[in-house]
Amino acid sequence: MLSVRLICVGKLGERFWADACAEYRKRLGAYCKLEVAELSEQRLPQSPSEGELAAALEREAAAIEAQLLPGAKVIALCVEGKTLSSEAFSAYLSQLTVSGVSRLCVLIGGSCGLAPRIKQRADLRLSMSPMTFPHHLARVMALEQLYRALNIAAGGKYHK
Incomplete structure (x- = not known):
């Protein structure tokens, strides 16, 4: 069974965000072993300098790297990433598992x-949309799309 770690x-x-995530976590239990790792977001001043921002992102990066599963494929959610349909995302995940991948890490950054x-380290940079979403909603959306993709791959009826 695929092991998935969602690193947020x-x-x-x-x-209501926690309830929505809990629902998809429950549903995903039929398709994968899911863990969610919540990391602290670095505090920044109201108008951070480029240096302060870069330093905060590097501290968060170190915390993310400490949570990566050994040998896992990594999907980073970022606005400049590739957009995929739900079917294409399902095919991507299916291809990973067919090729012997058993561990997957999905990354959601802070604000x-x-x-x-x-x-750069990610095997796939994935964008849900060119629009900006709150990170709480992005987590719900990521869990829902994982569920949808794995359900499609299993021949389920969730996706219409």
């Missing part, structure tokens, strides 16, 4: 994104 910078705030070195 930032904590879920409101209960300032991901450090460039984390994006």
Whole structure:
């Protein structure tokens, strides 16, 4: 069974985000072994300098790297990434498992994104949209799309 670790910078705030994530975590249990790692977002001043921002992203990058599963394929969610349909994402995940991949890490950065070195390290840079979403919503969307993709691959009826 595929092991998936969703690595998120930032904590879920409101209960409705946590409830939505819990629902998809429950559904995903039929398709993969899912772990969610929540990392602390670095605090920045109201108007950080480029240096302060870069240093914060590097500290977050180190925390992300410490959570990566050994030998895992890495998917970084970032606005400049590739957009895929749900079917294409399902095919991508299926191809990984057919080729022997059993571990996957999906990364969601904090409000300032991901450090460039984390994006470069990713096997796939994936964009959900050119629009900007709150990171809490991005987590729900990532879990839903993982569920949808794995359900498609299993021949389920969730995707219409």
